[in-house]
Amino acid sequence: MMNQVDMQPDNVQFSNQQVRNDELPHLDALVLEPISPKYRMLNLVFVTLLALILIGVVSVLRFNPFFDLPEDLVYAYPFVVGVISILGLVWFIYHWFADTKIMYAVREQDISKQSGLVFRGLSCQPILRVQHVEVKRGPFDRWAGLAKLQVFSAGGEMHTFEIPGLPLERAERIRQYILDHKDVSAR
Numbered sequence: 531m532m533n534q535v536d537m538q539p540d541n542v543q544f545s546n547q548q549v550r551n552d553e554l555p556h557l558d559a560l561v562l563e564p565i566s567p568k569y570r571m572l573n574l575v576f577v578t579l580l581a582l583i584l585i586g587v588v589s590v591l592r593f594n595p596f597f598d599l600p601e602d603l604v605y606a607y608p609f610v611v612g613v614i615s616i617l618g619l620v621w622f623i624y625h626w627f628a629d630t631k632i633m634y635a636v637r638e639q640d641i642s643k644q645s646g647l648v649f650r651g652l653s654c655q656p657i658l659r660v661q662h663v664e665v666k667r668g669p670f671d672r673w674a675g676l677a678k679l680q681v682f683s684a685g686g687e688m689h690t691f692e693i694p695g696l697p698l699e700r701a702e703r704i705r706q707y708i709l710d711h712k713d714v715s716a717r
Contacts, residue, residue: 569695581618
């Protein structure tokens, strides 16, 4: 029989015992899975193409036969190309190392995501608190067969976290698992 006040069975006692530090579970027990290597390659190709396109646009403006640029802009051309190249290289190197650090885990009661190159972070979302979950795919994601899984927690309009670079089938399976289990009470 259910008690109207607390909506729990009468034979279950509420407990809030303190957990000692040596009894806490270790994070080593969380087995994280990497995202698809296609995500890293997609980012590297995108960064390279963007840098080349920007350098191409600047070069067309610099060497166009239709109008003359002010002398200051002509002299600035090598510096602009250098800045675009350096920023592109830094962005490329960042994705080279950071994209391999994105990992996730789905457990019975929660979903976790670890990311970050310099500042590492581990986000954990209890499935019971998931309000909404979406599978998003942009044009590059569709081309590569990838998807992003966005998890929204109750009470917020922005997603709690996003797991990018998942193969589409896996993202849809995780989404369905969360939807099937988000209303199941915690054990």
